[in-house]
Amino acid sequence: MNTHDPVAPIDPVGPIVLEGLTVRYGERLALDSVSLTVPERSVYALLGRNGAGKSSLVRCLLGEQKPAAGRVSLLGRNVWTERAAILKDVGVVPEEPNMPPAMSARQIARFCSRLYPRWDAAGVEARLKRFRVPAETPFGRLSKGQKGQVALTLALASAPRLLVLDDPTLGLDAVARKAVFEELIGELADRGTTVFITSHDLAGVERIADRVAVLRQGELVLDEEMDALKHRFRRLSFPAALTPRLEALAPVAVASRSWGIEAVVAHYDEERLGSPEEGGPEVSALTLEEIFIALTGEEAER
Amino acid sequence: MRGFLAIFEREIVERRLLAVAALALGLIPPMVPLLPGMPSASPAELRSGVALSLALVLSFVFALLLGGSVIVRDLVEHRLGFYFARPLTGGAIWAGKLAAAAVLAAGAGLLVLLPTSLLGGVPDPSGSWGATWVALSRPEIAAVWLGALLLIVAVSHAAGVIFRSRSPWLLVDLAALGVTAAIVWTCLKVLARDGAGIAGWGRFGPAAPQSLTLLQYLEIAVASAVLLATAAAGATQVIRGRTDLRRGHRALSLVLWSALMPASLVLAGYTRWFETPAPEDLVNVHGVVASPAGSWIALYGQAAHRGGSRPGFLFDVGSGRFVRAGFGILSLDRSSLVSFSADGRRAFWLEAPAGDATSFYQRELELFSLDLRQRGASPQPTRVFVQGVPYAFAISPDGRFVAIAQGRRLTVAEIGSGRLLASVPMTDPFHERSVLAFSGPGRVRLYQIDSYWAPLAAHSHPTKLSISELEMAAGRLTTTGKMEETTTSNLSWILSPSADRGLLRTQTALQLRDGATGALVATLGGEGARASFLPDGHIALLERSAAGSYLRILDAGRGAEIRRFAFPGIRTVLVADQPASDRVRAVTRGPAGAAPWQLWTLHLSTGRALPGPQLALTSLPFEGAGPWPKRRGRDGVVWFDPWSARDQVVLRAGLPAS
Numbered sequence: 029m030n031t032h033d034p035v036a037p038i039d040p041v042g043p044i045v046l047e048g049l050t051v052r053y054g055e056r057l058a059l060d061s062v063s064l065t066v067p068e069r070s071v072y073a074l075l076g077r078n079g080a081g082k083s084s085l086v087r088c089l090l091g092e093q094k095p096a097a098g099r100v101s102l103l104g105r106n107v108w109t110e111r112a113a114i115l116k117d118v119g120v121v122p123e124e125p126n127m128p129p130a131m132s133a134r135q136i137a138r139f140c141s142r143l144y145p146r147w148d149a150a151g152v153e154a155r156l157k158r159f160r161v162p163a164e165t166p167f168g169r170l171s172k173g174q175k176g177q178v179a180l181t182l183a184l185a186s187a188p189r190l191l192v193l194d195d196p197t198l199g200l201d202a203v204a205r206k207a208v209f210e211e212l213i214g215e216l217a218d219r220g221t222t223v224f225i226t227s228h229d230l231a232g233v234e235r236i237a238d239r240v241a242v243l244r245q246g247e248l249v250l251d252e253e254m255d256a257l258k259h260r261f262r263r264l265s266f267p268a269a270l271t272p273r274l275e276a277l278a279p280v281a282v283a284s285r286s287w288g289i290e291a292v293v294a295h296y297d298e299e300r301l302g303s304p305e306e307g308g309p310e311v312s313a314l315t316l317e318e319i320f321i322a323l324t325g326e327e328a329e330r
Numbered sequence: 331m332r333g334f335l336a337i338f339e340r341e342i343v344e345r346r347l348l349a350v351a352a353l354a355l356g357l358i359p360p361m362v363p364l365l366p367g368m369p370s371a372s373p374a375e376l377r378s379g380v381a382l383s384l385a386l387v388l389s390f391v392f393a394l395l396l397g398g399s400v401i402v403r404d405l406v407e408h409r410l411g412f413y414f415a416r417p418l419t420g421g422a423i424w425a426g427k428l429a430a431a432a433v434l435a436a437g438a439g440l441l442v443l444l445p446t447s448l449l450g451g452v453p454d455p456s457g458s459w460g461a462t463w464v465a466l467s468r469p470e471i472a473a474v475w476l477g478a479l480l481l482i483v484a485v486s487h488a489a490g491v492i493f494r495s496r497s498p499w500l501l502v503d504l505a506a507l508g509v510t511a512a513i514v515w516t517c518l519k520v521l522a523r524d525g526a527g528i529a530g531w532g533r534f535g536p537a538a539p540q541s542l543t544l545l546q547y548l549e550i551a552v553a554s555a556v557l558l559a560t561a562a563a564g565a566t567q568v569i570r571g572r573t574d575l576r577r578g579h580r581a582l583s584l585v586l587w588s589a590l591m592p593a594s595l596v597l598a599g600y601t602r603w604f605e606t607p608a609p610e611d612l613v614n615v616h617g618v619v620a621s622p623a624g625s626w627i628a629l630y631g632q633a634a635h636r637g638g639s640r641p642g643f644l645f646d647v648g649s650g651r652f653v654r655a656g657f658g659i660l661s662l663d664r665s666s667l668v669s670f671s672a673d674g675r676r677a678f679w680l681e682a683p684a685g686d687a688t689s690f691y692q693r694e695l696e697l698f699s700l701d702l703r704q705r706g707a708s709p710q711p712t713r714v715f716v717q718g719v720p721y722a723f724a725i726s727p728d729g730r731f732v733a734i735a736q737g738r739r740l741t742v743a744e745i746g747s748g749r750l751l752a753s754v755p756m757t758d759p760f761h762e763r764s765v766l767a768f769s770g771p772g773r774v775r776l777y778q779i780d781s782y783w784a785p786l787a788a789h790s791h792p793t794k795l796s797i798s799e800l801e802m803a804a805g806r807l808t809t810t811g812k813m814e815e816t817t818t819s820n821l822s823w824i825l826s827p828s829a830d831r832g833l834l835r836t837q838t839a840l841q842l843r844d845g846a847t848g849a850l851v852a853t854l855g856g857e858g859a860r861a862s863f864l865p866d867g868h869i870a871l872l873e874r875s876a877a878g879s880y881l882r883i884l885d886a887g888r889g890a891e892i893r894r895f896a897f898p899g900i901r902t903v904l905v906a907d908q909p910a911s912d913r914v915r916a917v918t919r920g921p922a923g924a925a926p927w928q929l930w931t932l933h934l935s936t937g938r939a940l941p942g943p944q945l946a947l948t949s950l951p952f953e954g955a956g957p958w959p960k961r962r963g964r965d966g967v968v969w970f971d972p973w974s975a976r977d978q979v980v981l982r983a984g985l986p987a988s
Contacts, residue, residue: 092414092573112333112419120415127412130344142336143416 042067043190043222044089049098051084051246058084060246061098066239071216071223073233073254076243077324082226083123085243086194089224090120103190116144119183119221123194125175129168133161133178137185144186155181159207173204180208184215191215193225197232205229212236230317240316242323250323254316261319262296265289266309273301274309281322292322333418337426338433341400345434352388352438356445359384374450381446389439389475390482396431397483401568402490405575420569428564432483436476481553484560488582491567495579506587513594514552517601521545523682524605524656528638544637552597559589607633607641609652612958615950616640616658618969618978622827622865623674623907625983626702627967630658631958642668644677644700647948647967648982653700655709656681667720671729672827672865675703678725678732678745680716693718697732697745713748716741724766724774727827733766733774733800740766742774742802752802757809769829769845774800776807777832779821793821795834797848811848822975826863831886833861833869835975842869842889852889860976862905864914868892868934870905879903881916883934895932895939904968904979917945917968917979927965929985943986947979 044066051059059081066072076082087093088100091111100107102114127136133156141147156163159177167175176196183191193212197205209232215221216236227233233240240257242250250257264274267288274282277300279291292314301308314322359381363373401424404410413423492503521527527545542550563586571578615631630642642658645651657668657679668679680695697714701707712732716723720736725745733742735756742752758778769775776798797811815821815836822835830845833854840859842851854861854871861871861884869884878898882891895916897903902919909915914932919925929942946963950970966981 087573090415092411094570094577111414112417112422115415115417122411122415124408126409128340128344128409131340139336139340140416142332143418 043103044072044224045099045101046085046089047099047101049085049088049100050096051081051088051093052096057246059088059095059243062243062246062248063098064241064248064251066222066224069220069222070238071225071236072239072241073237074224074226074241074243075228075230075233075320076226079245080243081246082243083194086123086192086226089192090115090118116186117189119186119188119191121176121179121183121191121193121196123198123226125167125172125179127167127175127178130166132164132166133170133181134163136167136178137182140182140185146187148185148187152181152185155184155211158211173200176200176204176208180211184211187219188221191221191223191225193223193227195226195228197227197229205232208232209235230320231315234316237316242320244324257319258313258316260295261314261322262293263312263314263318264291264293264296264301264309265312276300292318331422333416333422334426334429337413337418337423338430341427341430342434345396345430348392348434348438349441352392352441353444355384355388356381356442359442359446360449377446377450381443385439385442386475388442389435389479392438393432393435393479393482394486396434397428397486398490400427400431401487401564402494402575405491405573405578406494408573411573414573420572421565424565424568428483428487428561432476432479435479435483439475477553477557481557481560484557484564487564488560488567488586491564491575491579491582495575497576497579499576499579499583502587503583506583506591510587510590510594513598517594517597518545518548518552520601521548521604524641525639525658526604526637528640544639547637548597555590555593559586559593562586562589604636604639606654607636609643609645609958611636612641615958615969618950618967618971619668619670620978620980621670621674621677621702622672623670624702625966625980626670626674626677627980628655628657628668628670628677628679629958642679644668644702646702646982647980648964648984650962650964651705653707653709655679655698655700667723669723669725671725672727676701676729678712678729680720680723695719697723699729699745712745714743714745715748722764722766722776724768726768731768733768735764735766735776740774740776740800740807742800752800752805754800754805754807756798756807758796765823765825767825767829769799772802774802775810775829775845776800777823777825779823795821795823795848797846799846810846811844813843813848824862824974826867826886827865828867831863831867833863835859835861840871842884842886851887854884854889862974862976864905865908866911870914872903872905874901879918881905881932883914883932893932893934893937895930895937897939902977904977906966906979906981915942915981915985917947917966917981927968929981945981945985 042065046062046064049059049062050057062085074082074085084093088095089102089107091100091107091114094108103117105114107114131139137149137152141149153163156178159174159181161170161174161177167178170178180196197208200208212223213236216223223236225233225237234254237254239253240250241248265288266274274289274291277293277295277297279293281292283290296311298311359377362368362380363376368376401410410423492500522545526548527543563582566585567578567582570581609629611633612629612631613634615629617630619628621627625648626644626646628642628644630640633639633641640658642655644653644655655668668677670677677700679698681698682693682695695716695718697712698709699712700709714732716734716736718736720734723732723734725732730745731742731751732745733740738755740754740756741750743750756776763779765777765779767775777795779795780793793815795813796809798807799810800807813834815834824833825845826832831851832843832845834841834843838857839853840855840861841853843849844851854869855873859871859873861869863886864870867886869886869889871882871884873880873882878896879900879902881895881897881903883893884891897918900918900920904917906915906917912933912935914934916930916932918928918930927945927947929945931940931942933940945965947965948959948962948967950958950967964982965985966979968977968979970976971978
């Protein structure tokens with residue numbers, strides 16, 4: 029389907045389907061048979077440390093790179109062979125805003141307006157004003173945050189069915205990051221666009237994502253609904269004497285403290301551990317960032 | 331199309347300052363005549379020349395720089411992803427950017443011309459270019475210029491990808507480039523050497539002097555192939571490689587060399603075919619020289635689909651056996667540069683050594699020889715060299731020495747060793763036609779005949795023939811005689827085998843002259859009389875009357891008749907050869923054009939003429955200017971020789987006797 033239809037039935041297959049996606053750079057395996065499906069009108073966050081393979085996956089997703097093996101389907105079509113036609117319905121925010129540096133945001137918008145069937149020129153002006161981005165300043169002279177905001181403005185102006193955001197808040201300050209996510213939330217509330225986002229801003233992602241996937245060294249180690257994920261991950265604090273009971277829960281991270289043991293478990297089961305009143309551990313919920321750190325083993329970059 | 335136009339327009343707008351710079355440069359040519367020290371005779375011409383040169387250079391420089399950067403720089407700086415994140419095809423990105431580069435380069439050239447054009451009309455490039463290449467019209471020059479710009483843009487784009495990707499494929503590219511360039515260079519060099527660079531030739535000059543030569547067409551084809559291959563490779567680099575420069579480089583190299591290498595092999599195949607014509611390929615026979623004995627002839631002419639190339643052949647009229655020889659290209663408008671030994675067993679000719687691609691007029695030529703008796707023999711170099719095309723050359727009857735008139739010198743060398751035996755200056759070397767002959771041991775005679783000048787052809791004019799003799803031992807060239815005849819056509823001078831007598835034919839008379847002094851010995855006939863020397867020195871004179879033809883055998887000393895043979899009712903009688911001192915073979919043909927040829931054996935001692943079998947002869951068109959017949963008669967060849975002004979015939983060896 030080429031034309032955007034706000035009331036179109038949900039694609040049962042999903043706007044993004046990756047099957048066995050494999051990318052190699054010489055001997056190095058960047059993506060190892062990754063398969064995932066992004067449901068329609070969902071916000072799908074792909075997380076991973078630097079070098080985990082996110083950028084390679086996004087390049088394949090946008091048809092910029094041909095994978096060594098596997099298939100990429102975007103909006104139900106082969107993205108390698110039908111990229112140009114598909115991208116009429118896809119908005120893209122790249123990791124590094126790569127617009128021509130001599131052109132102003134307004135000139136770039138004018139250029140893009142000739143390429144998309146549903147270009148919202150007024151929306152572009154409104155967003156640039158809202159972001160306080162000077163529309164006539166050459167793109168190369170804008171700040172990093174402003175460049176990201178221009179990229180997001182252009183991505184949203186085509187009224188896309190699918191939005192692909194490759195770390196859109198990378199290098200932005202807190203205010204700019206907040207502006208980006210608020211704009212996204214507004215867009216989602218207005219149109220229900222499907223969003224595929226990679227980001228290191230886990231707090232921001234946690235606010236908007238319906239589903240989370242984690243890449244580790246080219247392998248997809250997690251692909252789950254956000255609510256379910258946060259429900260099954262818990263931090264447990266208890267005296268050392270309870271260690272045998274902890275091992276039964278297969279903890280993903282364990283730390284020794286002066287007062288006992290602190291652990292993160294992936295499959296919390298209150299019935300098996302008992303409540304603190306019953307002599308069980310103290311239990312607390314985890315943020316997405318804490319879950320990510322527990323899964324990848326080290327602190328995420330901010 | 332919408333994507334292409336969007337990118338094209340964006341590139342033009344982004345680089346609009348280039349147009350301003352070109353316009354500013356265009357203000358220079360109008361100011362050049364005002365500078366001190368500039369010639370003041372023709373300021374308009376000076377302005378035009380500077381403007382044209384500047385426009386040409388600037389457009390080519392812009393094409394080079396823009397072609398090598400509009401895509402590659404975006405790739406290297408990771409900005410091409412901007413386009414690939416939009417609904418734009420790779421083809422639109424490639425075409426839009428490179429088309430803009432070409433238009434910017436062309437536009438810059440035109441803008442440089444603009445101020446000069448406003449001052450004094452549009453500069454006309456056709457005159458100056460026409461003098462050096464071919465006379466091109468303005469639209470043709472514009473087409474060549476635009477084609478060159480496209481070529482530069484496409485090639486510089488490919489080169490930019492190759493050299494900036496830092497991929498190991500660079501080594502493949504360099505190797506393939508070396509091989510392909512070597513093949514193409516060698517082919518073009520060989521084709522130029524063999525005459526592909528000469529315009530198509532008619533019998534007496536270029537057939538169409540304004541047209542491109544075959545070599546120029548091939549050079550255009552090579553440039554077009556490079557343009558198409560680099561364009562296809564560049565497009566593939568963007569379409570397949572997309573934002574990955576190294577992957578794009580690999581795609582580019584695969585397309586580029588899989589197109590250019592086979593194309594270069596096609597050129598190599600064509601060159602091989604070009605180099606190996608057969609007599610059957612001749613579409614225009616320009617010259618035929620008969621061996622004084624035996625059944626070999628030398629012929630050269632224009633071959634089919636080979637441009638102005640004029641391959642030469644040594645050809646056995648009986649067996650059809652032939653050997654290619656490089657004398658054809660040299661025999662452009664002079665007497666033949668091929669000769670036979672008196673016994674007809676060896677042929678000698680001059681040709682350029684292989685690999686010498688300089689103009690054939692300035693080449694160092696080498697004398698080659700071929701043993702005609704030995705089947706499978708190949709031409710042998712003799713180590714006798716001459717600088718440039720000679721006026722004439724001759725082989726001594728025993729085949730040991732060669733005499734060459736070239737430039738201002740007459741030179742004699744020993745063929746076996748290449749040793750120089752004599753070299754003397756000629757007092758008046760500038761004669762279009764010269765004849766050399768060994769007149770005795772250690773003596774060479776030089777006959778120089780005034781050139782035939784076409785404007786005088788309709789009027790009677792004096793034509794001179796001077797005779798000089800070289801005494802090799804003394805190293806002295808002495809004038810021994812002069813002749814002057816008033817004629818409306820070329821003099822024809824036929825020398826006896828021993829060079830002691832000559833037959834001078836003007837438009838009105840056939841005279842027997844002394845070979846050394848040119849003194850008149852006897853007048854043998856009037857208009858229409860034809861004569862030649864037999865191998866034993868006698869004269870065969872053909873006369874026609876209403877009743878038929880007579881063949882008279884004359885003594886060369888005084889021109890006295892020895893024998894007369896009558897052929898009643900027959901108009902054409904041609905002396906073929908003299909298989910024995912007492913016998914002469916001739917062929918005749920009845921009045922009807924399609925009548926069969928008849929062989930005769932004439933016995934000089936008894937006067938008997940014995941008829942032999944009817945013959946199938948290959949008859950070349952008038953003056954040999956026509957195609958070599960596909961269906962050849964195997965008994966011999968007959969043709970008209972313009973230099974001796976008579977029909978000649980060569981019969982195959984072993985014809986059944988009478």
